[in-house]
Amino acid sequence: MNCVKVLIVEDSIFFREILLRELRKEPGIEVAGIAADPFEARDKLLELRPDVMVLDVGLPRMDGIEFLRRLLPQYSIPVVVSSAHAGVEAGAMAAGAAAFVAKPDSSRGMEDYAKELALSIRTASKPRERRKFRAPGAAWEDEDALEKAAFSLKIRASVIAIGASTGGTEAIYSVLARLPEQLPGIVMVQHMPPGFTGMYAERLDRDCAFHVKEAADGDRVEPGLALLAPAGDRHMKLMRDTRGYYVALHWMDKVSGHRPSVDVLFDSVADAAGDKALGVLLTGMGADGAKGLLKMRSRGAYTIGQDKETSVVYGMPMVANSIGAVARQLPLSAISKEIVDRLGRA
Numbered sequence: 001m002n003c004v005k006v007l008i009v010e011d012s013i014f015f016r017e018i019l020l021r022e023l024r025k026e027p028g029i030e031v032a033g034i035a036a037d038p039f040e041a042r043d044k045l046l047e048l049r050p051d052v053m054v055l056d057v058g059l060p061r062m063d064g065i066e067f068l069r070r071l072l073p074q075y076s077i078p079v080v081v082s083s084a085h086a087g088v089e090a091g092a093m094a095a096g097a098a099a100f101v102a103k104p105d106s107s108r109g110m111e112d113y114a115k116e117l118a119l120s121i122r123t124a125s126k127p128r129e130r131r132k133f134r135a136p137g138a139a140w141e142d143e144d145a146l147e148k149a150a151f152s153l154k155i156r157a158s159v160i161a162i163g164a165s166t167g168g169t170e171a172i173y174s175v176l177a178r179l180p181e182q183l184p185g186i187v188m189v190q191h192m193p194p195g196f197t198g199m200y201a202e203r204l205d206r207d208c209a210f211h212v213k214e215a216a217d218g219d220r221v222e223p224g225l226a227l228l229a230p231a232g233d234r235h236m237k238l239m240r241d242t243r244g245y246y247v248a249l250h251w252m253d254k255v256s257g258h259r260p261s262v263d264v265l266f267d268s269v270a271d272a273a274g275d276k277a278l279g280v281l282l283t284g285m286g287a288d289g290a291k292g293l294l295k296m297r298s299r300g301a302y303t304i305g306q307d308k309e310t311s312v313v314y315g316m317p318m319v320a321n322s323i324g325a326v327a328r329q330l331p332l333s334a335i336s337k338e339i340v341d342r343l344g345r346a
Contacts, residue, residue, distance in 0.1 A: 003030040004125040007050040009041045011059050022114035029121060038067035046195045051125045057083040068095035078124035082117060098124040158184050158276040159221055159245055161269040163262030165191040165284025167312025169200060171332055178336035181209040185221035187238055187247060189229045189262045197231045221245035229260040236260050237268035245272060256288035266292025275300025278342060280335060282306045284316035294325035302342050303327045304335055
């Protein structure tokens, strides 16, 4: 039996010992590590790669709900929030928790609590069914009609390129989770710290209709696959050979202040795919991607920019729009539909 590896984030030494004792009694559950605050938890996530995190709310340096809101989008891990604080369940679930388990009090003992916690851990660890055309809180006005259209798209573009920075983890998630499986290959750059892109790609892969992975040098760009540039010291470029498209990771200096850079990716997409490409520039600080999107548009690609009202930081798409790189500027909730509509046009 494969064990579910659990990371416990709990500042109380006393309660940590209780959790260790009780979870060790549960078959199929292994406590991989313990952290006393969210910052230590972040390091342990990268080091241990647990399957599930059990998270307290009242933590030093940053409370658990704030940790979920600000940091969880970078990690592909289900979180079970366990707290004795009244009234935090709704906030925990809204922030992205997979489950909430109240800590034991006078109304129930440790045995009942441990059984509920173990059940929640096992349930949270199971892969969720891939979503088709849906994201939380986001429904199409006419889902049946759009879903039918998705299976009969006259695909004009051969590659979709997406770039984002500040606020982009949730923006990319919002766009991709609403897209159908029948799409050209997707290549993406999201500015993130090294080590986080692999876990973020895993999170997207769980919730999207198509497959998402952190790109490796030489990966083919194929329909039903999205490739996310790995954070670190290499740029990602789209290349073309007799078989089609693939990505190459290049050792280069920073471009537009970043590595990987959206500009580098978009420039390469313009050169390799020309008018067979579709470009999307989302929320982000600075100007990375603006010039590259302009080059894509000048080569005949259709380009989309996120609007000011829905951008966390209206920097990159603002610059792109101001220099004429954006064919259509849209709110985040409308971008997925625009992609599908554009690909389906004759």
